[in-house]
Amino acid sequence: MSISGECFCGDVKYQVEGNLRDARSCHCSRCRKAFSAQASAYAVVEPKEFKWVSGKELLTSYVGEHGFGLQFCKICGSTICGILNGEVHGVTLGCVNGDPEIELGRHIYVGSKASWEQIPDGVPQYLEGEPEGWSNA
Numbered sequence: 001m002s003i004s005g006e007c008f009c010g011d012v013k014y015q016v017e018g019n020l021r022d023a024r025s026c027h028c029s030r031c032r033k034a035f036s037a038q039a040s041a042y043a044v045v046e047p048k049e050f051k052w053v054s055g056k057e058l059l060t061s062y063v064g065e066h067g068f069g070l071q072f073c074k075i076c077g078s079t080i081c082g083i084l085n086g087e088v089h090g091v092t093l094g095c096v097n098g099d100p101e102i103e104l105g106r107h108i109y110v111g112s113k114a115s116w117e118q119i120p121d122g123v124p125q126y127l128e129g130e131p132e133g134w135s136n137a
């Protein structure tokens with residue numbers, strides 16, 4: 001399938017020719033800050049199926065010590081994608097346009113969720129569980 005995504009201001013756009021995989025939401029305190037939200041909402045992409053359509057020069061990156069990082073639009077601040085060792089690793093579901101035909105499959109680090117968050121029943125929850133490539137993020 002063909003999936004598009006863009007930031008809040010619309011200057012950064014990308015296209016995925018393929019499927020998103022392993023959609024997950026991490027409730028750790030670091031993801032809350034990185035996503036400015038109650039949790040992350042993120043899915044993995046195949047790097048060769050991902051391409052920037054516009055605004056690549058507007059991206060700014062924050063990379064942690066394990067080579068995993070996030071890229072943001074420096075105009076509007078949207079968290080757009082995750083990178084691992086300089087290559088795109090996944091996309092934030094909030095910036096995906098339309099229906100990517102995937103749902104969050106697991107909620108992780110619910111043991112450290114914010115006191116104000118209520119997680120709905122009926123979704124797989126894990127007290128911990130760092131997904132691959134998401135080290136300390």
Ligand SMILES: [Zn+2]
Binds near residue numbers: 009010075076077
């Ligand atoms: Zn933007």
Ligand SMILES: [Zn+2]
Binds near residue numbers: 026030032109
């Ligand atoms: Zn996290």
